[in-house]
Amino acid sequence: MRVLLGALWVGLGALAFVLPGYQLYVLSLAGVWAIAAMGLNILTGYTGQISLGHAGFMAIGAYTSALATLQVGVPPWIACWIAGIVSGGIGFLVGLPAVRLHGPYLAIATLGFGVAVQQILLKWDEVTKGYQGLMPPRLVWEGLPVGADAQLYLWILGGVGLAWVMAASVLSKRPGRAFLAVRESELAAAAFGIPIAHFKAGAFALSAAYAGIAGALYAHLIGFISPYDFGLSISIFLVSAIVIGGLASLPGSIIGAVSLTLLFHYMSHLHDIRSILYGAALIATVIFLPGGLVRGPWLWRWRRKGLPSPCRGGGGGEVRSGQREREQGAGSPLLEIAGLTVRFGGLVALDRVDLSVERGEIVGVIGPNGAGKTTLFNVINRFVEPVQGRVCCAGKDLLRLRPHQVIELGIARTFQNIEIFRNLTVLENMLIGGHRGGGVGILGAMVGLGASQERQLRRQAEEILTALGIAHLAPLPAGALPLGAQKMLELARALMSHPRLLLLDEPAAGLTPKEIEGLLGVLRRIHEEYGVTMMVVEHHMEFVLRLCERVVVLDFGRVIARGTPAEIVAHPQVVQAYLGRPLGGLSC
Amino acid sequence: MTYFVQQVISGLATGSLYALMALGLVLIYRVCGVVNFSQGAMAFLSALVAYALIHEGGQPWGVAVVGALGVAGMVGVLVEWGVLQAARRRAAPVLGLIIVTLGVAMILEGLAGMLFGHEAKLFPPVVSGPPLRWGAVLVTREQLLNLGVGIALVSVFYIFFRRTQVGLALQAIVQDPGAARLLGIPVERLWQVSWGVGAGLGAVAGLFIASQLFLDYGVMLELLIKGFAAAVLGGFSHFAGALVGGVVLGILENLVVGYISTELRATFAFTVLVVALVVRPEGLLGRLRRRRA
Numbered sequence: 081m082r083v084l085l086g087a088l089w090v091g092l093g094a095l096a097f098v099l100p101g102y103q104l105y106v107l108s109l110a111g112v113w114a115i116a117a118m119g120l121n122i123l124t125g126y127t128g129q130i131s132l133g134h135a136g137f138m139a140i141g142a143y144t145s146a147l148a149t150l151q152v153g154v155p156p157w158i159a160c161w162i163a164g165i166v167s168g169g170i171g172f173l174v175g176l177p178a179v180r181l182h183g184p185y186l187a188i189a190t191l192g193f194g195v196a197v198q199q200i201l202l203k204w205d206e207v208t209k210g211y212q213g214l215m216p217p218r219l220v221w222e223g224l225p226v227g228a229d230a231q232l233y234l235w236i237l238g239g240v241g242l243a244w245v246m247a248a249s250v251l252s253k254r255p256g257r258a259f260l261a262v263r264e265s266e267l268a269a270a271a272f273g274i275p276i277a278h279f280k281a282g283a284f285a286l287s288a289a290y291a292g293i294a295g296a297l298y299a300h301l302i303g304f305i306s307p308y309d310f311g312l313s314i315s316i317f318l319v320s321a322i323v324i325g326g327l328a329s330l331p332g333s334i335i336g337a338v339s340l341t342l343l344f345h346y347m348s349h350l351h352d353i354r355s356i357l358y359g360a361a362l363i364a365t366v367i368f369l370p371g372g373l374v375r376g377p378w379l380w381r382w383r384r385k386g387l388p389s390p391c392r393g394g395g396g397g398e399v400r401s402g403q404r405e406r407e408q409g410a411g412s413p414l415l416e417i418a419g420l421t422v423r424f425g426g427l428v429a430l431d432r433v434d435l436s437v438e439r440g441e442i443v444g445v446i447g448p449n450g451a452g453k454t455t456l457f458n459v460i461n462r463f464v465e466p467v468q469g470r471v472c473c474a475g476k477d478l479l480r481l482r483p484h485q486v487i488e489l490g491i492a493r494t495f496q497n498i499e500i501f502r503n504l505t506v507l508e509n510m511l512i513g514g515h516r517g518g519g520v521g522i523l524g525a526m527v528g529l530g531a532s533q534e535r536q537l538r539r540q541a542e543e544i545l546t547a548l549g550i551a552h553l554a555p556l557p558a559g560a561l562p563l564g565a566q567k568m569l570e571l572a573r574a575l576m577s578h579p580r581l582l583l584l585d586e587p588a589a590g591l592t593p594k595e596i597e598g599l600l601g602v603l604r605r606i607h608e609e610y611g612v613t614m615m616v617v618e619h620h621m622e623f624v625l626r627l628c629e630r631v632v633v634l635d636f637g638r639v640i641a642r643g644t645p646a647e648i649v650a651h652p653q654v655v656q657a658y659l660g661r662p663l664g665g666l667s668c
Numbered sequence: 669m670t671y672f673v674q675q676v677i678s679g680l681a682t683g684s685l686y687a688l689m690a691l692g693l694v695l696i697y698r699v700c701g702v703v704n705f706s707q708g709a710m711a712f713l714s715a716l717v718a719y720a721l722i723h724e725g726g727q728p729w730g731v732a733v734v735g736a737l738g739v740a741g742m743v744g745v746l747v748e749w750g751v752l753q754a755a756r757r758r759a760a761p762v763l764g765l766i767i768v769t770l771g772v773a774m775i776l777e778g779l780a781g782m783l784f785g786h787e788a789k790l791f792p793p794v795v796s797g798p799p800l801r802w803g804a805v806l807v808t809r810e811q812l813l814n815l816g817v818g819i820a821l822v823s824v825f826y827i828f829f830r831r832t833q834v835g836l837a838l839q840a841i842v843q844d845p846g847a848a849r850l851l852g853i854p855v856e857r858l859w860q861v862s863w864g865v866g867a868g869l870g871a872v873a874g875l876f877i878a879s880q881l882f883l884d885y886g887v888m889l890e891l892l893i894k895g896f897a898a899a900v901l902g903g904f905s906h907f908a909g910a911l912v913g914g915v916v917l918g919i920l921e922n923l924v925v926g927y928i929s930t931e932l933r934a935t936f937a938f939t940v941l942v943v944a945l946v947v948r949p950e951g952l953l954g955r956l957r958r959r960r961a
Contacts, residue, residue, distance in 0.1 A: 130763055132705075132770075177946040183762040184703035185904070188896045189945045191705075195893060196938035203931055312889065316770055323767050352781035359774030366764045366771070367754050 089241055096230040096237075104233040105301075110341035111236035112298045115243045117321040117333040119290020124319070125328035126251060127283040128263030129178070130187040133194025134291050134318050139201060139310035141167040141292025142299040143208060146216035149300075156219045156300045157235075163296035164289040171288020175281035194315050201307040213306030216299045232301050239297060240334065243290060247330055250286070250525040253534055254515065257504075259283050260328075261512045264501035270483040271461055271493055272577060273516035282522050291318075317344075320358060324365045326372025335373050412475070414439045414581055414613050415460070420469030422455055422637075429455045430466070431637040437581070442607060442614045444628035444645075446621070448657055451634040453617040454496055457583050461493060462486055473581070487516045492579035494570040496586045496617075502559030506550070506569055509558050510541035513576030541576060548572045548602060564595040568602075575606070581613045582606075588620040596623060603627060625649070633657065670804040675926040676919055681811035683918020684818025685873045689895030690902065690910035691825065692869030698842045698905060699862040702752065705769040708885075708892030709776035710867045711874025714740040715883050716784045718875050719791065729794050736875050737868045744867030745860045747772050752863075753856065777885060788884040794876075814876055821872060822911060825865075829907070834861060870895070890937075897941040 096104065116138055123129050141163035148159040174193060181189055201208045208214065219235055220228045250256050258279045261269035266276050299305045317340065325336020340358075347354045369376055413436040422430040430452045437443050445453050458464040460471060462483040471478040473489045481489075492513075501509050514537045520530025545551040550568050553561060558569055567587060574582055587603070588596050600623065606612050618624045624631060625645040633641040633648060635657040641648060648654055689707070696704045704710075717739045718732035727735075747769075755768050795809040829835040837858055840848040849855050870892075877891050898917045902909025917940060925933050 124763070128763075130766060181945055184697070184766060185900070185945060187703065187705075187766050188900060189942055192893060192896070192938040192941040192945075196935055196942070199935045199938070203935070316774070319767060319770065327763075352778040355778030355781070356775045357778075359771040359776075359778065362771035362774065363751055363755075363768050366760055366768050367751075367758055370758065370760065370764065 089237070092237055093234060096226070096233045101227075101229040104229045106341065106345045107338075108229075108233045108236045108301050109298075109345075110338040111233075111240045112294050112301060113318070113321060113337040113341050114240050114334045115297065116291045116294035117318055117325065117337040118243055118247050118330055119287040119294065120318045121322045121327065121330065121333040122247060122251070122259070122290070123283050123287035125322060125326075125333075126256065126259040126263065127280060129280060129283065130183070130319075131190040131287070132187050132312070132315050132319065133190035133192070133197070134287075135310040135312065135314035136190075136194035136197035137167050137171055137288040137291035138295030138298065138314065139197050139307065140170055140288075141295030142305045142310070143201060143214070143295075144292070145296030146214045146299045146305055147207070149216050150214060156217055156296075159216075160219075160239075160293055160296040160300070164293040167292020167295070168285045168289030171292075172281050172285035174288070175284025176277070178284065179277045179280045191312070191315070194310075195312060198307050198310055198312075201310075208307070211306060211308070213304055213309075214299075215304050218303045219297070219300035236297055236301065239293070243293070244330055244334070246526045247290075249528050250522055251330070253525045253530050254511075254519040255279070255282070255522040255525050257508060257512045258515060260504055260508070261501055261515075264503060265499045267463065268495065268499035268501065269512070270463070271487065271495075271499075272513055272573070273484050273487040274512070275482070275484040286522060320362050322372075324361060324372055326374030329372065329374045332372050332374035339373070412439075413437060414441075414474055415615070416470070416472045417456075418470045420456075420459060420471065421467045422452070422459060422464055423467050428637050429464075430459070430469075430634075433469070433634070433637070433639055435632055435639065435642075437613060437615055439580075440607075440611050440613055441630060442603075442616065442628045444624040444631040445615060445617045445634060446619070446624055446631060446648075447634035450636075452637040453634055454585055455637075456634070457493060457585055457615075457617065460486070460491065460583060487577055487579075490578065490580035491583065492574035492577045492581075493583035494567070494574055494585055494587060496589070498563075498566050498570060500558045500566055500569055500573070502557070504558060505555055506545070506558050506561070507538075507541060507554040509569055509573050510545065510554075510576050511537055513573035514540060516577045544572050544575050548575075549598075563590050564592070567591065567599070571599075571602070579612060581615065584614060584616045584618075586618055587616065588618055588623045596620070600627060671926070672923075673805050675922045677805065677807055678811060678926075679919030679922030680915060681814040681818075681918070682877075682922065683898075683915040684815050684822075685876055685914075686891075686894045686898045686918050687911045687914025688818055688821055688869045688873040689891055690898035690914045691822065691907060692866035692873070693895050693899050694902075694904060694907060694910040695862050695869070696866040697899075698907075699838055700748070700752070700859045702765045702769065704863075704866065705766060705892075706747070706773035706776060707867065707870045707895065708874075708888040709773040709780070710740055710743050711870045711891065712883075712885050712888040713743065713776050713780045714867075714871035715875045715878050715888070716780055716789070719789050719878075719883060720784065722792065733872065733875065736871045740867040740871030741864035743776070744863035744865075747867075748860045748863035752859075780885070786884075788882045789878075790882050791879040794879050810880060817872065817876055821869065825869070825907075828865075834858070838862065893941065894937045897937045897944070900941055901944045 095107070116134065120131060120134050123131055144166045145156070145159040145163040148154040148162050149156050154162065178186055178189060202210050218228060218232065220231050224231060226234070251259070258269070258274045261272070261274055262276055262279050270276055295310070321336035321340050322333050324340065325334065326332025344354070365372060415437040417433060417435040420430050420433040421428070433456065445456065447453055455464055459466050460478065462478070462481055466479070473491060476489060478486065478489070501512060517537065519533040519537070524530055542551060545554055548568055548571065550565055550572065553565060558566065561569065571587070587599060591599065603614065607614060616624065616628060628645060631643065631645055631648045632639055633654050640653045640657060641651045643651070693704060693707055696702060714736040718736040721727040721732040721735045722729065751768055751772060752765065755764060760768070795813050797809050799806045799808045800812070829838065837848070837853045840851065840853055841855055841858055845855060874888050874891055878887060881887055894917060898913035899910050900913070901917055902911070902913030917937065920940065921933065921936050924936050
């Protein structure tokens, strides 16, 4: 694979000495758009954030580089890097407030940003010369025995290669998975320790840096820039390129950018028909080929890396998660909740709840629908802000943490509505579960760090999958699994974070009796062998009674009973909450 | 003070057109769940048809307005029926739907160029005559007309939405599309109606803006962005919000231009847009819906 790509690049490089100037110029432009498209794909394809303003970042890069060369005398090849840094920095700043915006709102905001940049460049004419534009030097080294067009082509080809390698390194490792996790489910991403704002703004910065470098290369390729080169149509061109090429795919970005550029230049005699064809192609891609050209049936598929071979069967493996809570510090509670009150508008979801969970316990939380069970978990996860009360874990005040920091205390959870990352493989889901374990960041991954941690994480994921008997599912997309396997995956993903407290939100809901038996066995094993403390919300009474050592009953947000399973079934208030007030004279 | 009142009235007149644009966008968004990025191109094509009716057909303004409305309505219905329905059937995500409307915009822009050429077009004045006096304040007849068009269309829209069977059905879809479908409301048909009506509102706004400046795609894109700014300012999920947003944007813009600098006219709407999205994404009148686990 690598050899093939290397050969492809050498072949493309050889074209520099064969093709005439105009063809090289068109290909160079295609390369510029390819770099910008890769950047946009990191943001839109991988992180799920739409940008209709990427021409703005290209413009920032182009003008930074042009001004650096013209005013300061920086050589072009250094100015390009400066452009990337400046544009990336502005991208980060733009990304910070954009974190709060979703879907169409973000599209509108970025659209406004792109047009605003263009307007500012037009109006700020002491520096930018307004509509007259700037004439930066071309990226050509005098004295090389290669012509200017061929040189530019080769530099840009090299730039595309470097951009690809760096992006691939980021995307295949921890930060790339964090991007994908944010796109798939912000809730689950936060629960597994991914600071959403950090990675969204990080994706914005990285993406803007790519666009900035592309803009700088554009400036030094053409030798002339004006604000009109970076209008809304360019932003839309980039979006079209990644959609037609393939979202969340680096080769797709390149294929899309190159093919659209070639069409653009070789169909320029068609004028308005070209615009119509572009629009039609865009619509047709969304409807008939949502994966883009790169995932079309006619092309060799770039497959994601899965486990080398599907290994069958369960059992055997070792669940190496959790710390032996039972052996250490017995006595002081692991989780302590006191006087916890949550209100949604006028509705009191939790009303002065006191609850403590000892190390090594399995505590069941039961109660009718709407009793506040899931809300309790959401408070622990910091998704819901309580009105008053105290939540402590191992002596630390949980309410001072942000959602992604909760897992640092060893609190992992599963969700009532299954928040797996549906479009990612089982293995990728697992690796995201291990995000907390640390590893390489965005910048580190760009320069190729983090390979050994990645290997270790993969090994751990394989072990846990084997122990839970779903190792053979590793390369499959998680959304395609049957419900039982999805729930098992959620559990396995939680174990990836070495939890000491597992919050299980209706783990048995929707499972067949046989699957429930299997789940009981797995949970007991996790608990007994590794002493993971558990809190289980569940409606399935028999499941709770068989699994839990202690049960807490919630009704309308209040604790109405607590005790051993045997005590709970006999508790009159519990019976009433579940079955209603017994009617006089009627016996069941 | 006179100057101030003058600016406010002028802003009110332009703002009522922004409000129409925003109302069209919000209608399509609320009923169909799609932000229509082709609204500017739709207005462009419709205004061009109106221009052709006046200039080549020698028709009066009234006919041109009706013609533009008809074209916009047809294009809107066609886009929903021909394109978005197919995209929805294949469960296209939000991004996909946005991109479809961008594709529609490209097609319409190309069509407009093919049929009508690329030079900017000047409309004959809709009304003529000296400005009206009200104390020391001057009001041009054009401003009065814009205000009148805005008020008239908004009233028609309100009556349509509140008092007719179709309007009630649309309200039901806004509340709960699934339940509306179960009640036998032809949801697909009404999506088409909303697209038609929404595009029509945008077309009228575009036509009257163009009649004062000139008509080219850039002007229509600017109007689209002002429509977005107005809609976002009002909360994007409220019809009343769109109106308030449009009027507030128009007045603020005129005050900024009148008191600070005409240079700021173009950038002001984007500033409002971005600030509104960041500071108060739920809008002036909106309530933020909380996401729960």
